[in-house]
Amino acid sequence: MSSADTAPALPKLSYLNEQKGLKSWLTTVDHKRIGIMYLVMILIFFVVAMLLGLAMRLELLHSGKQFMEGTTYNTVMTLHGVIMIFLFIIPGIPAVFGNFFLPIMIGANDVLFPRLNLASWYFYMAGAVLALISVALGGVDTGWTFYVPYSGATDANLLIPLLAAFLLGWSSILTGINFVATVHRLRTPSMGWFDMPLFVWGLYATAWIAIIATPVVGITLVLVLIERFMGIGIFDAAKGGDPILFQHLFWIYSHPAVYVMVLPAMGVVSEIIPVFSRKRIFGYKFIAISSLLIAGIGSLVWAHHMNTSGMANWGRVLFSFLTFLVSVPSAVKVFNWLATLYKGSIKVDPPLLFAFAFLFLFSIGGFTGLTHASLSTDIHIHDTSYVVAHFHYTMFGGVGTMFFGAMYFWFPKMFGRMYKRSTAFVGITLFFIGFNCLYIPLFLAGLNGMPRRYADYLPEYASYHAWSTVGSWILAAGILTMCVNLLQGVRKGKPAGPNPWGGSTLDCDVPSPPPTHQFEHVPEMTHGPYDYHHHTTEEVTA
Amino acid sequence: MSGSAAIPDDAGHPVPDAHPGHHDIMPYDPVGARMGMWLFLLTELLLFGAMFIAFCMYYIQHGWRFSLGSQELSTAMGGANTLVLLTSSLTMALAIAAMQRRNTRLSQQLMNATIVCAVGFLVVKAFEWGGKFAHGLYPTSDHMAELSQGEQIFYSLYFVMTGFHALHVIIGGVLILWVKRRVTKGLVTTDRLVMMENVGLYWHLVDLVWIFLFPLFYLIG
Numbered sequence: 001m002s003s004a005d006t007a008p009a010l011p012k013l014s015y016l017n018e019q020k021g022l023k024s025w026l027t028t029v030d031h032k033r034i035g036i037m038y039l040v041m042i043l044i045f046f047v048v049a050m051l052l053g054l055a056m057r058l059e060l061l062h063s064g065k066q067f068m069e070g071t072t073y074n075t076v077m078t079l080h081g082v083i084m085i086f087l088f089i090i091p092g093i094p095a096v097f098g099n100f101f102l103p104i105m106i107g108a109n110d111v112l113f114p115r116l117n118l119a120s121w122y123f124y125m126a127g128a129v130l131a132l133i134s135v136a137l138g139g140v141d142t143g144w145t146f147y148v149p150y151s152g153a154t155d156a157n158l159l160i161p162l163l164a165a166f167l168l169g170w171s172s173i174l175t176g177i178n179f180v181a182t183v184h185r186l187r188t189p190s191m192g193w194f195d196m197p198l199f200v201w202g203l204y205a206t207a208w209i210a211i212i213a214t215p216v217v218g219i220t221l222v223l224v225l226i227e228r229f230m231g232i233g234i235f236d237a238a239k240g241g242d243p244i245l246f247q248h249l250f251w252i253y254s255h256p257a258v259y260v261m262v263l264p265a266m267g268v269v270s271e272i273i274p275v276f277s278r279k280r281i282f283g284y285k286f287i288a289i290s291s292l293l294i295a296g297i298g299s300l301v302w303a304h305h306m307n308t309s310g311m312a313n314w315g316r317v318l319f320s321f322l323t324f325l326v327s328v329p330s331a332v333k334v335f336n337w338l339a340t341l342y343k344g345s346i347k348v349d350p351p352l353l354f355a356f357a358f359l360f361l362f363s364i365g366g367f368t369g370l371t372h373a374s375l376s377t378d379i380h381i382h383d384t385s386y387v388v389a390h391f392h393y394t395m396f397g398g399v400g401t402m403f404f405g406a407m408y409f410w411f412p413k414m415f416g417r418m419y420k421r422s423t424a425f426v427g428i429t430l431f432f433i434g435f436n437c438l439y440i441p442l443f444l445a446g447l448n449g450m451p452r453r454y455a456d457y458l459p460e461y462a463s464y465h466a467w468s469t470v471g472s473w474i475l476a477a478g479i480l481t482m483c484v485n486l487l488q489g490v491r492k493g494k495p496a497g498p499n500p501w502g503g504s505t506l507d508c509d510v511p512s513p514p515p516t517h518q519f520e521h522v523p524e525m526t527h528g529p530y531d532y533h534h535h536t537t538e539e540v541t542a
Numbered sequence: 543m544s545g546s547a548a549i550p551d552d553a554g555h556p557v558p559d560a561h562p563g564h565h566d567i568m569p570y571d572p573v574g575a576r577m578g579m580w581l582f583l584l585t586e587l588l589l590f591g592a593m594f595i596a597f598c599m600y601y602i603q604h605g606w607r608f609s610l611g612s613q614e615l616s617t618a619m620g621g622a623n624t625l626v627l628l629t630s631s632l633t634m635a636l637a638i639a640a641m642q643r644r645n646t647r648l649s650q651q652l653m654n655a656t657i658v659c660a661v662g663f664l665v666v667k668a669f670e671w672g673g674k675f676a677h678g679l680y681p682t683s684d685h686m687a688e689l690s691q692g693e694q695i696f697y698s699l700y701f702v703m704t705g706f707h708a709l710h711v712i713i714g715g716v717l718i719l720w721v722k723r724r725v726t727k728g729l730v731t732t733d734r735l736v737m738m739e740n741v742g743l744y745w746h747l748v749d750l751v752w753i754f755l756f757p758l759f760y761l762i763g
Contacts, residue, residue, distance in 0.1 A: 112574045177581040185574040211581055215589040223593075223702065231682035232698045234596060239698065240691030245599060249592055 008497030010416045014513040029114035030516055034121050035100035036414070041128065042088055042096060043483070049083035050479065052076050057438075057472040060465045063457050073455035074141040081144035082161065086168045087128055089399050090257060093264035095124070095175060097406045098203045100414060102179060104507040104514065105197045107188030107523040112181045116174055123171035130164035143453065145254070148235040148246045152227050159229070162221045169218045172260070176210030179203055188506075190525040197505045197529040198287050202267025205291040209256045209263075213299065217253030220246065247309055251302035259298040261395060262362075263291055265402035266333055269355045272409050273337050275503045276352040277344025280530040283336040290329035297326040307375060308382045316375055323373035330366055334359065349501065350424035354405030357432050361397025365390060368443065383453075386446025389439040397435060404431075404482055411486060412500045416513040417493030423485040430478030437471030505529045572736035579740040583747050586710075590751050593703050597758060600695045607692025611700070612763035614679070616670060620760035623666050624752065630659030631749040634718070634742050644732045646725060653722045656745070660715035667708050671701075700759055707751055714748045717741045 015032045025033060056076055059068045068076065099117065103110055111117050134140060140161050142151045151158060183204050187196065196204075223234050224246070233239025235246045274281040281287065303311060303319040337359065346352070368390040371377045381387065412418050442450075445464035450457060457465060499508040504527060510518045527533075601608050637652035678685030679697055686694055721741045724730040730738050 110568065112568060112571065113578060114568060116578075173585055177578050177585075180581055181574050181578045184577060185571060211585055212588060215585040216592040219589045219592045219706075226702060232702060233681070233694060234698055234702065240600070240604065240693075240695030241698070242599070242603075245596060249595070252592075 008495045010495045011511045011513070011515065013515060014416065014511070015516045016415070016513050018516045027118075029110070029118050031099045031103050031110050031114065031117060032414075032514065032516075034117055035096050035098075037121055038091060038095040038099065038124070041125065042092060045083050045087040045128065047483075049080050049088060050476065052080040052083070054472055054476055056080065057469045059455060060457070061469040063459055063462055063465075065456070068455065070455045071141060074143075074453075075139035077453060078140050078143050079135060082131060082140075082165075084395075085144050085257075086165055087124075087131065089261045089395055089403075090168070090172060091124060091175075092261065092399065092403050093268065093406055094172075094179070094203055094206055094260075095120075096403075097199075097268070097410060098175075098179060098206075098264060101410065101507055102182060102200060102203055103186065104510060104518055105200050105505050105529075106183065106186060106191060107506050107519060107525075108182065108186035109517055109519055111178050112185050113178050117178055120171045120174040120178070123167050123174065127164045127166075127168035127171060130160050130167065134160040134164065145250060146221065146224060147250075148224060148227070148243045149237070151224055152236060159225060162225050165221055166218050169214045169221075172210045173214045173218075176207035176214070179207035180211065183207075188523050188525065190523075194285060194288065195525055195528060196288075198270035198281065198284070198291075199264070199267035201288040201291050202263045202265075202270070205295040206260050206263045209260050209295050209299065213253040213256040213260075216249055217257075220249040220253075244306070244310055247306050248303065251305045252299075255302040255305060256295070256299045258391075258394065259294055261399045263294060265358065265399040265406075266291070266330075268402045268406040268409065269337060269358055270333070271503075271505070272351045272355045272405060273340050274344075274530045274532075275501050276349055276355075277341050277346050278502075278532050279340055279344035280528070280532070281336065282339035282342075283332075284530070286332055287336050290332045293329040294326060297322060297329070301326055304373060304378070307378050320373055320375050324370065327366060327370060327373070334363065334366075350419075350421065350428060351405055351409035351501070353425070353428045354401055354408055357428065357435075358398060358401045358405060360432075361393050361401060361435065365393030365395075365397055368393065381446055383451060384446035385442040385450045385452050388452045389442035389446060392439050392442075397439070401431075401435075404479075407486060408482075409501070410507075411489065412496030413507060413512045413514070415490050415493070416496055416511075417489050418496045418500065419485045419489030419493055423481060427478050427481035427485055430474055430481060432478075434471050434473070434475030434478050438468050438475050439471070441465070441467040441471070502532070504531050570734060570736075572739075575736045575740060576743075579743055583743060586747055590703075590706070593699070593706070594754070594758075597699055597703070600692075600699065601762075604690075604692030604695060607690050608696045609763050610690075611693045611696030612759060612761070614674075615700070615760050615763070616673075617760050617763075619666055619670050620756050623663050624756050626659050626663045626666070627749045627752050630656045630663070631746050633659065634745045638735070638739055638742050641725070641730075641732055641735055641738060650722055650725060653718055653725075656718055657715055660711055660718070663711055664708060667704065671704075703755060704759070707748070707755055710748045710751070714741075714745045717744060 015030055016036075019028070025037060028034065028037075055068070056073065059066045059073060099111070134157060137157050137160065140154075140156045140158060142154055142156070142158070146158070146162065146165075183196070183200060223232075226232050227235055233241045235241045235243050237243060270281060270287055301319060301323045303315060304323045307316055307319075337355075368386070371381065372387070372390065408419070408424060441464035445457075445461050445468075446452075448461070450461050450464070496512050498510065498512050500512075502508075506523055506525075506529075507514075509523065633652045633655040637649045637656065640646075640649035640652060674680060674697075680686065681698065681701065686697065689697075718741060721730060721738050724737065
């Protein structure tokens with residue numbers, strides 16, 4: 001902490017420049033470099049999918065055809081969904097920040113299986129390349145859910161996108177195995193389970209979901225392929241199969257997958273809030289355990305996606321109950337974060353603002369989720385733009401916001417430099433205003449009956465869509481500002497020093513950016529991850 | 543990674559760094575490697591589990607028509623294959639036991655026996671499938687289209703599930719060949735055995751899945 005008084009300098013050698021050249025990156029097994037490689041690819045795909053989203057909003061600015069045919073719109077929508085889900089938001093925080101910080105936060109020098117880690121990146125890249133090839137071949141119009149019977153019948157080329165999804169699934173399974181084994185084996189000996197930072201808990205729960213749920217969707221997508229190419233009818237009603245079974249198997253993975261996305265984001269919030277309130281996190285064990293509870297209960301709620309698909313009534317009631325139940329551990333976290341802020345000495349820096357944005361947006365996403373859990377309202381709003389708004393609030397408002405929040409929190413550690421504070425405030429403000437302007441109208445339009453996934457609409461929905469499209473521009477301006485700020489920071493930001501925010505986790509003890517080999521000695525846990533008192537005593541004596 | 547003295551050995555004590563200066567290789571950690579393998583096996587179970595769920599659901603829906611389909615399968619061939627796979631699991635386990643007693647030669651012979659069993663299994667399977675094809679029992683055939691829906695879905699599941707299982711037999715066989723090579727090269731030794739043990743675990747999983755496939759398809763007739 002005393003080093004913060006003098007102007008910090010960048011270390012001469014770090015993981016970024018100890019080895020040079022493209023080959024040294026593509027063959028690296030260093031978890032930090034792999035994290036950065038994910039970051040670059042994920043940001044590129046995010047921008048591509050964002051542009052697709054902007055194009056959709058532009059098409060919807062007025063009713064009637066603007067510049068896209070209906071089929072083009074379907075293709076763009078599918079692509080937006082597939083890229084955002086499989087290439088951005090599922091790998092997002094775990095692959096980038098999990099890879100980079102999980103080992104450092106538990107005092108290890110790498111993950112347990114470094115080569116497997118690199119292999120995961122190549123699986124990810126293979127999946128991504130195949131996804132792009134499928135675009136070049138005309139794209140897919142099934143939506144990201146690939147529902148049968150349409151996916152068994154469409155003329156679009158499904159082989160390549162399904163293989164892409166399969167490979168991406170493999171990538172996340174392997175990362176999941178790696179993280180679970182790493183947390184079990186590589187914690188520094190003085191770190192017990194309840195000494196781990198909460199981000200690590202979030203990643204740990206996430207990794208379990210990835211391991212348990214992903215194989216199911218993997219085999220399901222392969223079965224669709226077999227159905228298309230070999231005439232086997234597991235999901236074909238004409239051959240004794242059942243299309244509804246596909247929906248079950250699909251959502252057995254894809255609902256837990258939303259917790260794969262959101263748990264790491266919640267972990268980041270749990271790291272940011274105590275640091276900027278200078279206060280130990282409230283209810284550490286409850287937050288840690290609630291991650292596991294979310295993972296557990298979240299695995300048993302999948303059929304709420306199918307309330308209108310045909311299911312026994314008792315099944316609907318059961319899944320409705322479980323869906324209400326899963327909101328409890330999520331709420332536990334929110335209350336704990338708020339209680340942490342209470343009587344804290346709050347310092348408003350950009351990462352904290354992202355955490356606030358998360359709390360606000362994710363709460364709206366969560367509450368509007370409860371209206372889906374309740375059966376009668378769900379029938380009314382099913383497949384309307386209300387659903388679109390709901391999951392964008394949870395996924396984008398929740399996870400997307402915290403992806404950038406994590407970026408703004410850990411950027412100084414990853415690159416050793418600081419971005420511009422004032423520009424960061426401008427970016428997050430635009431982001432927040434644009435986001436609400438974009439999605440609140442979709443809630444209202446949906447409640448009034450606007451269906452989702454339509455390229456056109458009746459005149460009565462015109463004002464909602466106009467607001468929404470304007471919101472998309474403000475949001476894009478915010479994201480652009482945030483990205484440019486970071487890119488400038490990488491090149492010419494001021495050196496940040498090892499611990500710019502005054503954190504207390506182990507990553508605050510290593511230089512920024514860390515050397516390839518971050519811990520020369522086994523780190524000792526002298527204080528908890530959210531213990532800020534030892535700083536104050538030091539500062540007082542200084 | 544060097545310097546990862548954070549890694550405990552089997553008994554949980556930190557071990558000193560084995561390869562100082564080598565950044566790219568984690569120290570040998572058999573407990574961790576075994577844990578990784580078990581997690582991987584869990585994903586395999588879930589992959590087959592999804593198909594078993596489909597089987598259960600369609601069995602409940604179609605019931606006795608599944609029995610009709612099952613009567614067409616050869617219990618003798620299925621039973622023979624069950625014996626072959628059980629034997630191969632035994633030889634694989636003995637191969638590992640032989641390595642533990644530093645008997646490399648015996649271990650390699652036992653691995654050869656395992657591979658012979660794997661090939662034998664696949665040959666029998668090929669004859670079975672071939673027989674079905676010869677009778678016009680394959681997806682998209684006219685004969686299949688004439689059958690009841692229950693029988694159609696039964697054969698669909700039969701081809702898909704035994705097909706996936708056969709694929710795993712092939713992968714397992716290749717892995718055993720690979721481990722054998724590594725034993726020959728001295729890369730897998732009595733003191734660094736975890737790679738071989740993991741391949742053994744994989745092979746037992748392949749066996750185990752078959753133990754469930756056999757009664758579900760062959761014995762419900």
